[in-house]
Amino acid sequence: MLSLKPVPVSPPLAGYAQLPELKRPWIDGYLTRFLRRIPHLRTDLDWRDRLGALAAGFSFGRGRYRVLPGLYALGEPDATGPVLVTANYKLTVDLLRAALSGLSAWLLVLDTRGVNVWCAAGKGSFGTVELLAKLKQCAVADLVSHRQLILPQLGAPGVSAPAVAKQAGWRIVWGPVRAADLPRFLASGLNKTEAMATVNFDMADRLRVAPVEMVQSWPVLAAGLVLAAVAAIFGRLDFADRLNRFVRTFLAIGGIWASGTVLFPILLPWLPGLAFGVKAGCLGLAWGVAGSLLLGSGPWFGAALTLASGAVVSFLGMNLTGASTYTSQTGALLEVERSTIPQAVSLLLAAVLSIVGLLVRRGAQL
Structure with a gap:
């Protein structure tokens, strides 16, 4: 049954209401779904994003370079839109929103304390417990007609797909290694090529x-x-x-x-x-x-x-x-x-x- 009233959350969580924490240049508005105000992400990166990425690349403010966990929208997603899951390291979110320009999707951002997917999966913050918690807190099931999640392949060490299916009824599909491959992955019906699954370390x-x-x-x-x-x-x-x-x-x-x-x-x-x-x-x-x-x-x-x-x-x-x-x-x-x-x-x-x-x-x- 669909929730018709916004659910108050503490600590703050994206996906229910307009919050002071969401007044950021990379958010250009809100989608209204069942009285919920879901922040809408820009897909074009500006000079502030690039400067922030450069600073984070040199470890300046890296631990604070994060976005508010919760649910976001890209494009104009409806009940059939794919649900992508990622970490709340802003550089990771930037790569995703830039790669998905022109596409529509829901983006569930886990609280990894500002750590990227790979490292957070190893530390456990990008894990089964956090994923189950955010699915429930964000009431993702109320917004989509399917029960399929797309997770980055590099998050596999931290998440148990069978446990998520058993406890919450969501099926996990492991996406490509690189965000840049997501458009082709989605266009191909979630078929991942060998190149998409290969991690380079050149x-x-x-x-x-x-x-x-x-x-x-x-x-x-x-x-x-x-x-x-x-x-x-x-x-x-x-x-x-x-x-x-x-x-x-x-x-x-x-x-x-x-x-x-x-x-x-x-x-x-x-x-x-x-x-x-x-x-x-x-x-x-x-x-x-x-x-x-x-x-x-x-x-x-x-x-x-x-x-x-x-x-x-x-x-x-x-x-x-x-x-x-x-x-x-x-x-x-x-x-x-x-x-x-x-x-x-x-x-x-x-x-x-x-x-x-x-x-x-x-x-x-x-």
């Missing part, structure tokens, strides 16, 4: 992760500034020598940062080993040796740089496991457990060698 995909890693790894650069300042202060040197030592030390540590956040995603397929920590560790050791030779670090500081580079780049490289297509959560956790102690020991040895190098250098100056 160089372009890997480099999309790099800006986030670069920003989130700022402590490495901060440590580089501190260590460079300490190296410049230590010893009886004139200004030019102090500046030279500061620059060389910062370049050495900056190379560690760049190796772990940019070079590693680029070189991933060709680095030796299977575990990401091992692959990244090899790259770090290579930079340590190359950096020592390029910067003229000497034996003590060269050895320290090599050990520190291997440890830090190995640690940074493990961050990429969450974005790759061939790692599992259990495998990633096991790798972290096995890698932490060797990484810590390498850093400790690097610190000891640096101190010894400073003492040797100071003794030579006396």
Whole structure:
């Protein structure tokens, strides 16, 4: 039976009434269905959407880049319109609404706390419990004459289709990996080609992760500034020598940062080993040796740089496991457990060698 009265909800939920939280540039009006005011999404992205996507790509405000969970409309959907399900990460919603320009559909947005579908499925927020809750809270069954949901393939790890069918009577159809393939998927009668179901992780995909890693790894650069300042202060040197030592030390540590956040995603397929920590560790050791030779670090500081580079780049490289297509959560956790102690020991040895190098250098100056 159709609900004829809007249902008050708390916390706020899209799909019932005009709310202050829905006064956003990407919402251009409301559809009225059975006394409900359902927000209507624009399908054209403007400069604010693109600027927000750029900022989120560099991890600025990424955790707050979200839309209000609930039910939205694209085009002019009726009772036969498809019901698509997605996360409330705004970049994900933007990709969907841009891809569906000219089409009509209902969009059920789950509360994934601003996390994309793939990551949220792994964490459980894009999951069976949340899907069942939003179907009930948004009374989706009152708006459509069918019981079919289209979920993104990357959300499959978090959602049990049999459980949803048993508990709520909805049948789940797994859609394509990429939002751009949705128009063809819908036009073909929900038939998914092999290309639509294939997850790529080529160089372009890997480099999309790099800006986030670069920003989130700022402590490495901060440590580089501190260590460079300490190296410049230590010893009886004139200004030019102090500046030279500061620059060389910062370049050495900056190379560690760049190796772990940019070079590693680029070189991933060709680095030796299977575990990401091992692959990244090899790259770090290579930079340590190359950096020592390029910067003229000497034996003590060269050895320290090599050990520190291997440890830090190995640690940074493990961050990429969450974005790759061939790692599992259990495998990633096991790798972290096995890698932490060797990484810590390498850093400790690097610190000891640096101190010894400073003492040797100071003794030579006396």
